[in-house]
Amino acid sequence: MSKKSIDFKDSKYYNNRELSWIAFNDRVLEEARDKTNPLLERVRFLAITQSNLDEFFNVRVASLRKMVAVNYDTPDAAGMTPLQQLTAIAKAAHAMVDKQYTTWSRSLEPRLAELGIKLKAMDELSPHQQQFCRDYFEQELYPVLTPMGVDPTRPFPFLANNSLNLAIRLQRPEDEGDDNEKARSFATVQIPDMFPRVLRLPDGENDFILLENIIKAHLGSLFVGATIRETALFRVTRDMDLDVAEEDASDLMKEIQSQLKKRQRGKVMRLEIDAEMSKYLKKKLIKGLDIEKEADVYAIKGPIDLNVLSKLVKQVQGHSELQYPPFTPYLDQSLMQGNLFAQIREHDLFLQHPYDSFTPVVEFIHQAALDPQVLAVKMTLYRVSSKSPIISYLKLAAQNGKQVTVLVELKARFDEENNVHWAQELERAGCHVIYGLVGLKTHCKLALVVRRDEDGIRRYMHMATGNYNDVTARVYTDMGLFTADTEMGTDASNIFNMLSGFSEPAYFNKLVIAPLGIRDFLKERIEEEIAEAQAGRKALIAMKMNSLSDSDMIEALYRASAAGVKIHLIVRGICNLRVGIPGVSENITVHSIVGRFLEHSRIYYFYAGGEEHLYLSSADLMKRNLSRRVELLFPILQDDIHARICEIFQTMWDDNVKTRLLQPDNSWDRVDLRGVNKLDAQATFLAAAQAQTAAQLAHREDNQEDPQANRRFTPLTAPQDEEAGE
Template sequence: MSEDNVVALHRIETMNEVSLPPSVPEGDLELTHPSLYINRELSFLRFNWRVLQQAMDESLPLLERLKFVFICSSNLDEFFEVRVSEIVQRSQFAGAMRGPDGMAPQDVLEKISGFAHELVAEQYRIFNEVLLPALAEKNIHFLRRSQWTDQQAEWVSRYFHDEVVPVISPIGLDPSHPFPRLVNKSLHFIISLEGRDAFGREASYAVIHVPRSLPRLIRFPDHLSEKGESLVFLSSVIHAHAGELFPGMQIKGVYQFRLTRDSDLDVDEDRVDDLAKALKDELLSRHFGTAVRLEVSDQCPERVSNFLLQKCNLSERDLYQVNGPVNLNRLIAISGLLERPELTFRPLVPRTSPQVMVHHNHIFEAISERDIMMHHPFESFETVIEFVRQAASDPDVLAIKQTLYRTGKQSEMVRALIDAARAGKEVTAVVELRARFDEQENIDLAARLQEAGALVVYGVVGHKTHSKMTLVVRREKRALKRYVHLGTGNYHAGTAKLYTDISLLTCDQEIGQDVHQVFQQLTGMGKSLTMSRLLQAPFTLHTELHRMIENEIDNARRGKTAAIMAKMNSLTESSMIRALYVASQAGVKIDLIVRGVCCLRPGIKGISDNIRVRSIIGRFLEHSRVYWFKNGGEEKIFASSADWMDRNLHYRVEVCFPVLDKRLARRLKREALLCYLKDNSQAWLLQSDGTYKRAVPGKRQSFRAQSVLLNQLAHDG
């Protein structure tokens, strides 16, 4: 790590230092003290810091390092659109509820601002000072205006007039042209100008809105690239020629900017008759929610940036001055402009389960033989699609039921459901219309399924349906048999290549009956039903997790070996954290693999000194949720769609399923837990003060969990 990077890391890491309580004697359960809880928002920003550090990892291919800068930018966008906007709303109410960390909303906003400004500065430093020079060494050049040759400048001029001018509309600001209503996250330019136009109008400013249809990154033709590939930012093209849009006016300055708005939809489900229609109406206003962040070029004068802040009703705290394109995440399009396979990861060739290959055209025979577990993306998600595809074409299949949260626009899974419905099978789809930022896509998906004859329901008012399950009912001889898929990830073939997730295919009668009951709850009405195998939120999952933790506590107090291992995306639910603190005090050994937000503080003497927390950041997004309990030697292991968060445990429909086949249970423990606990190269270890330290191999051999799983389960190239 470079000296500059170390300094930046120190600045950020010291921003969330807290005064930890003194050592707490065993049995003194002051476990609601605010200092025992890390602020959720600051923990999320630390996660993005870890993502950004992947861009500094020279062991990764160069274009993949660049992608981590874009991912960090995209994550920050959503963070401001959803989390920051929510805190801004709460801060407007006196006596607003504080979280377990005890911080008031205004204090949280101040902390966020300080941390986020440092993070953004570091993001652009890495982009400009590390990655662009490294790309230039590989003959990939991002050319600034000052670097254009005469021929390149002439080509840019033609591009501007042919491709840009026809689709943009400059707006001079005067009494008849007030400051425009800016679209969320769109690229804009503010032009400082002087003079009078043909109508005698005088204006100090004008605004150019750049539509999303224009690419933010443009590749020069090969004959204009002296070495390798040359690219230019759209912002540079517009900057160079913006003055031509205001003939006769004197241009004083051209500055790019971007506004981020509240993008969370506000639909009172108890007061609407048609959720789909209400969401459609609300989606129209998503682009124009309350402003929460303003990004401007760092060359923008204070006078101009203050003008923008005033027009957007923002304060100086909300201003982010950046040294480069204000919309870095749109530059991810570079992957489609270059063909440099040596600078990217070798293609992943996932393995197909040997059990499935033996029964390739008869997947129900394969499942009947033995449960099938898959660890995506190392093992192919195509098997799950094939499960539904064969169900759609099998004359013995009578019904297919599936929950759909995110699927992708060109989903083979959805196509199979449509084929099944058109073939006369009973198809039931529980479509979650409120999957954030996929609402419109899911509304369209629901319409397509309904047109094909499927029964479409939208789940339960007030509870997002986040569980991932498919139920197939098949007639075999004279009886009906249930086949089930349960997963930790979405039915999205694209993300299945990028996220780590667990899938289980089974025909276990009790699991099948439980899944049937969950679908009955989602589509019908009635009291919560007792289940044999599954744990379900919001009814039994939270309670049963507590019961299993308490069982480990009892075992530890009786002198038995007690241990918990759990892997998840986020840990924020305060009662779960308190239960883990109690377990630690009782002597239970606890290992947590938490990719993102973690509000628990490990390593506090007398409270959490038996808890270790690590985060793994690598090529694939860690997305699987797996919980393991020692249980006095009779080990229990579960996979789930639920994180240990308030929303997942109390306000969503989630499913947690046991892996009953002992062979598969051992494999799941080894691959999803023990392998990641051995990682000494891509693991970040959470400290008691809320900071993270990267694990280093030292004298040991480097061990990267994802690389090991690639080698064991798939083919990398």
């Protein structure tokens, strides 16, 4: 087949986005099944798969349901209509749920029990433990619980998203007959979420019981005069996708707040029920909740909502060996002891989180708030922590007379309420708060400090691949750059002018933004690699991202591969690209790393005839990032930082412990470790950070060792497997 005759848009060359996401969640589930991981960390991974799946139904399944409701049947890049996608999703999701609970019941729960960590049933309790549960119910729970009967005078109650509830079949005196078949009265009781769902029991260091089991055992107190014939737990997942008509909203914040209230009443996307639930109760729920298809009902053989397992892990006492060893990020003390702006002016500074501490980023805003020479602080905020120190320092800067402008993205999914709160706090402190552009989410990570130096006005910047969130910076891998580059500073000012006013810069010097330019910029770099390959010279593209789903960018990569360009991709999550297609993607290799930390950094590298152009970005190669968000892509120009990032990428590329390889059949296989040395990239970076911390301490003690001497990444040998895989 000639290259000119290849239709790179052919649907058979693309994976479906949603099924690719489910494959990613399955890779997370594999970590729960991996016996080389500490046991309690395996339990955490299992809980993460539940959280991931919940959000998937809240948003992605909800979006497809809306398409079907309006008869939208245009196929995606993989040739699947929304209805076909929903059918395939249901099949894959049911298989995943079965795998989740098999992992719990056959592997994790028995191993925990061997170590004395137990979620006990009521019939397993000692008399003292039973008395504890009885007292807890009577003193704590009974005053709060509200039974909700359903009959012609009492409509089926509204049940909130992700709430746990008991479905109850009972027999009242007015029911005819006295046998079980005549017990047809129906009620629900919500498991209150203001109480801990996992309760520690007395007489056992790590004996626990689930809140719903205590309530079930004492339900009779709520239905005096009736006989309870059956109880079963269930949970609903609703449409939680926010639908804000910005063009029609005179006040975006009020519109967001209004939609937040409406969102809780979204249509039910999934019903999880106790697998032992009777047909009678199941039918009652399906009718009462307006469940459309049997496939939307998931029969659960274990504790409904595995998010509860993360709460269990937090309560386990002792057994530190069952968790990852504690880790303190490396903090370069020189960044904290002097004027940070003077250091940035001297040379660019690079941080790799979580191995490098996030503290210098917070200190950047802190020093800006206190420095009398600082005139203005401008910053974009997408997701911040609930007790963000950065917010505190922005408020301090405004109180100290600085011109503070903050773009708070109100539409950051599931952080809307938190961001509305922070926007109001910042406004009260005297900051100028802007909410972004109509129709676009502002996802770029950019902080700009304008300072009057001795030789005039200078701009100092921090740009990053991840959010200004001090909490997630401990568990997400991200990269950040401090620079005082003049041209980048001009570009940064133009970006903020564009966001806050009506400015439309004619061009940018070094920074590239979406939706105006990142797509075209990357395609131009790809075309340059194609030209190099066609000229018979070395051509290489290396990229790392969270997701790769934009069909236009995939087509460009296919064309590059067909031309002979070698392409190395590290994609954590969704990957719509397929490998191993003759004449199309034979030169593309895709890795995915799933480990202790969530891989979040975005790296874009092009060999460029030996010039080796390197960029970091807030943007994945997804249509939403490139076309519907304000994103930032910035070059790495300082030689030592350039070399370090390339070394970081190579270490990740060489990982053979936590890496999976995408196969031509769309499966993901682990690396064959026979006869090779193991290399765990995240463990390697952790070891390097710890060595650097130790070297810095020794340097302070005897002034003999340079802490930078241990910055090299020496591969860390992973422990050998002691048990065969499941």
